[in-house]
Amino acid sequence: MAIEKMKEAIFYTRESDNHARCELCRFRCLIADGSRGICGVRENRGGILRSLVYGLLCTAHIDPIEKKPLFHVMPGSKSYSIASVGCNFRCRHCQNHTISQIHSSSRIPGEKRTPAMVVENALNANCSSISYTYTEPTVCFEFVYETAMLAKQAGLLNIFVTNGYISSKALETIAPYLDASNIDLKAFSDGFYQNIAQARLTEVLDSIIEYRKRGVWIELTTLVIPGLNDTEGEFRKIADFIMGNLGSEIPWHISRFHPMHEMTDYPRTPLETLSLAVDIAKTSGLSYVYAGNAPSLSKENTICPKCEEALVERRGYLVVKNRIIEARCPDCGSSIPGIGM
Numbered sequence: 146m147a148i149e150k151m152k153e154a155i156f157y158t159r160e161s162d163n164h165a166r167c168e169l170c171r172f173r174c175l176i177a178d179g180s181r182g183i184c185g186v187r188e189n190r191g192g193i194l195r196s197l198v199y200g201l202l203c204t205a206h207i208d209p210i211e212k213k214p215l216f217h218v219m220p221g222s223k224s225y226s227i228a229s230v231g232c233n234f235r236c237r238h239c240q241n242h243t244i245s246q247i248h249s250s251s252r253i254p255g256e257k258r259t260p261a262m263v264v265e266n267a268l269n270a271n272c273s274s275i276s277y278t279y280t281e282p283t284v285c286f287e288f289v290y291e292t293a294m295l296a297k298q299a300g301l302l303n304i305f306v307t308n309g310y311i312s313s314k315a316l317e318t319i320a321p322y323l324d325a326s327n328i329d330l331k332a333f334s335d336g337f338y339q340n341i342a343q344a345r346l347t348e349v350l351d352s353i354i355e356y357r358k359r360g361v362w363i364e365l366t367t368l369v370i371p372g373l374n375d376t377e378g379e380f381r382k383i384a385d386f387i388m389g390n391l392g393s394e395i396p397w398h399i400s401r402f403h404p405m406h407e408m409t410d411y412p413r414t415p416l417e418t419l420s421l422a423v424d425i426a427k428t429s430g431l432s433y434v435y436a437g438n439a440p441s442l443s444k445e446n447t448i449c450p451k452c453e454e455a456l457v458e459r460r461g462y463l464v465v466k467n468r469i470i471e472a473r474c475p476d477c478g479s480s481i482p483g484i485g486m
Contacts, residue, residue, distance in 0.1 A: 151190070151195045151196070151197070151199075152195065152196045152199035152200075152288075153193055153194070153196075154196050154286075154287065155287055155290070155315075155318075156168040156169045156286070156312065156314060157169070157194040159193075160175070162177075162178075163177075163178040163189070164176065164177055164178070164189070165189045165194040167182050167187055167194060168314060168315075169187070169283060169286055169312055169315050170184070170233050170283050170312055170315070171312055171345075171348040171352070172233055172310070173312075174187075176188075176189040176194065177189060178191060181197075182233075183233050184231045184232060184247075184281070184284040185230075185232075185247035186198045186229070186230060186247060186253065186284050186285065196285065196288070197253045198229035198230060198284070198285045198288070199287050199288045200255075200257050200259060200288055201230075201253060201254070201255025201256065201257060201258075202227050202228065202255050202256055202258050202263075203228055203230045203254055203255045203256075203279075203280075204227065204228050204244065204279055205225070205226070205227045205228075205258075205263075205266070206225075206226045207223050207225060207226070207270050207272060208223070208224050208226045208276065209221070209222075209223060209463070209464075210222045210224045210274065210304075211459060211462040212224075212226075212462045213276055213278065213304060213306050214327060214366065214398050214435070214437060215325055215327055216364065216398075216435060216445075216447060216459075216483075217362070217364065217396055217433065217447070217483025217484070217486060218274070218302070218304070218324070218325045218362060218364075218483055218484045218485060219273050219274070219302070219485035219486075220447075220457050220467050220469075220485075220486070221464035221467060222272070222273040222274065222485070223271060224272055224273065224274040224275065224276040224304060225266060225272040225274070225275045225276070226275075226276040226278050226279065227263060227275065227276070227277060227278070228244065228277070228279035228285075229280065229284075229285040230244045230247045230251075230253060230255065231245065231247050231285065232245035232246060232247075232280050232281040232284060232308070233281055233283065233308070233310055234310070234344055235342065236331075236341060236342045236406075237341050237342075237408050238341070238368070238370065238402070238407070238408040238411075239406050241279050241280060244279065244280055245280040260288065260291040260292035260295050263295075264292065264296050264299050264301065267296070267299075267301055268299060268301070272301070273301065273302060273485075274301055274302035274303065274304050274324070274325075275296050275301055275303055275304065276304040276306060277289050277292075277293075277305055278304070278305075281308055281310075282305050282306070282307055283310065283311045286315060286319070289319070290318065290319055290322070293319065293322040294322055297322045303322055303323050303324050303325075304324065304325045304326065304327075305323060305325075305326040306326070307327070307328055307329070308328070308329050308331075308342070308344070308349070309328040309329060309348075309349040309352040309353055309356075310344060310348060310349065310352060311352060313355060316355055316356065316359065317359070320360070320361055323361050324361065324362060324484060325362040325364075325484060326356055326363050326364075327364045327365070327366055327398075328349075328352070328356065328363055328366070329365075329367070330349065330353065330365045330383060330386075331349075331367065331368065331374070332346070332373070332374035332379065333346065333374070333379050333382040333386065334346065334374065334379065337373060337374055341370075341373070350386065350390075353365070353390075353391070354390050354391070357390070357391050357392075357395075362483060362484050363395060364395065364396040364397075364398060365383075365387065365396070365397050365398065366397075366399075366437070367383060367398070367399055367400065367422075368400045368401075368402050369399060369400065369401065369402055369414045369419060369422060370402045370408070370411060371411060371412050371413075371414055371415070371418070372411070373411075375414065375418050375422075377421065377425060380399075380422045380425040380426065381425055381429065384397070384426045384430075384431055385429060387431060388429055388430050393430050393431055393432045393450075394482040395431075396433040396435065397426055397431055397434050397435070398435045398437050399419055399422045399423060399434065399435065400436075400437035401413060401416075401419055401436070401437065401438035401439045402414045402438075403438065416441065416442055419436045419439055419442060419444075420444075422436075423435075423436050423444055432450035433447065433448075433450070440460070440461055445459045445461075446458050446459055447469075449476065449479055449481070450479065451474065451479040452474060452476050452477040452479070454474065454476045454477075455468070456468050456469050457469065469481050469486050472486040
């Protein structure tokens with residue numbers, strides 16, 4: 146098994162004093178010789194930027210596509226889900242912080258794999274797609290890109306589960322091979338993004354719009370944290386952004402927060418707050434709104450926006466009934482958007 150070590154990175158420029166300017170994500174880190182970027186997995190070696198995670202997978206699982214969550218991409222199918230360590234965000238509530246938040250002195254863990262091996266494993270597991278998930282797929286772009294090209298040739302879908310901070314140049318490169326993406330829209334406040342994730346809201350919004358323009362099917366997820374992004378005004382701003390820039394057919398997953406990582410002193414999201422967010426989204430004109438991590442609310446079914454009949458019924462990540470026929474409602478004939486519906 147031939148695994149290339151310390152692969153030269155894509156998207157960077159060499160600058161004076163052996164510095165390297167990474168252009169993979171919207172942080173555009175200026176990295177000194179011997180140092181790493183904010184993601185912790187791209188290192189400057191003598192003015193040449195190297196990926197430290199090429200071919201090193203920290204996890205690989207077979208997941209239901211609904212776990213991403215993607216509810217309008219081949220409902221009930223399986224997705225081969227892989228990740229390497231590293232992330233360009235520092236979210237204080239990250240449930241995967243043990244593999245996402247790698248620091249400059251950290252050893253890079255992982256099992257060696259080639260793109261061909263990943264595709265073969267996905268096919269052998271009868272998966273319909275490969276999801277680049279759990280951490281931020283952008284930061285292991287070189288491996289993801291090569292894998293996605295092979296996956297596309299093999300008839301597999303490629304899926305990003307991402308924070309939406311990829312650079313325009315990198316998105317343009319991967320878009321022809323990328324079928325769908327679930328993008329976190331963590332809040333509609335720049336203060337939230339700076340304090341909780343150490344990022345900027347405007348960059349995420351611009352990225353989401355670019356995904357849409359490039360023809361990638363997108364679904365958005367917002368984790369509602371009490372006291373931080375749970376106001377009626379916040380919900381309206383997100384709904385209005387989706388309606389005004391993406392369209393009413395884009396699904397919005399509104400998820401319940403559970404205390405974790407550095408935010409164990411925050412309470413779980415009240416179910417009433419999730420119900421309020423769903424109601425606001427629907428009255429704003431969105432057709433497909435889901436409440437996640439809250440099975441008692443029964444707001445994970447896909448409902449026809451015209452006749453209001455249940456089309457896809459779910460229990461957690463399990464699809465128990467799918468009545469959609471050739472992307473249409475069998476009762477009123479309305480078109481249901483997505484991939485493989």
